[in-house]
Amino acid sequence: MQVDFIDKRNWDQFHSPRNVLLALVGEVGELAEIFQWKGEVTEGLPELTEKERDHVGQEMSDVLLYLVDLANKCHVDLPSAVLAKMEQNGRKYPLDKAYGRADKYTDL
Ligand SMILES: Nc1ccn([C@H]2C[C@H](O)[C@@H](COP(=O)(O)OP(=O)(O)OP(=O)(O)O)O2)c(=O)n1
Numbered sequence: 001m002q003v004d005f006i007d008k009r010n011w012d013q014f015h016s017p018r019n020v021l022l023a024l025v026g027e028v029g030e031l032a033e034i035f036q037w038k039g040e041v042t043e044g045l046p047e048l049t050e051k052e053r054d055h056v057g058q059e060m061s062d063v064l065l066y067l068v069d070l071a072n073k074c075h076v077d078l079p080s081a082v083l084a085k086m087e088q089n090g091r092k093y094p095l096d097k098a099y100g101r102a103d104k105y106t107d108l
Contacts, residue, residue, distance in 0.1 A: 002065050002068055002069050003069075003072065006069070015069060015073060016073070017070060017073045017074055020066055020069050020070045020073055021070055023066050024063060024066035024067055024070055027059055027062040027063045027066055028063055030059045030062070031056065031059035031060060031062075031063060034048070034052055034055055034056055034059065092105040093105055093108070
């Protein structure tokens with residue numbers, strides 16, 4: 001879908017890995033900006049307005065779209081990489097050591 005969007009606009013020439021990474025970081029910044037100076041917010045974001053919550057979804061979408069684009073440009077199979085990473089996380093943070101603790105695995 002994103003590949004088709006880019007192809008139809010003849011934008012592939014601009015979407016080098018570096019450029020897409022910079023675009024991704026920019027969108028993460030835009031997402032962070034919504035939370036900026038607000039103080040702590042809780043699950044479901046009841047402290048934000050409806051418009052702000054909608055904006056959060058939009059910026060998250062931009063981040064995801066650029067991340068998927070970046071994975072393609074880097075020839076990373078993202079679904080496989082995510083599954084492998086989750087397995088690695090499970091090994092680094094075994095239940096018996098990590099349960100109820102937020103410490104880094106090196107400090108468990
Ligand atoms: N060269 C580009 C420009 C845009 N997009 C797509 C990916 C993002 O989903 C979205 C980003 O568009 P904008 O740069 O206009 O950013 P915003 O949508 O965040 O707009 P604004 O900066 O006004 O909030 O469009 C893209 O793939 N390649």
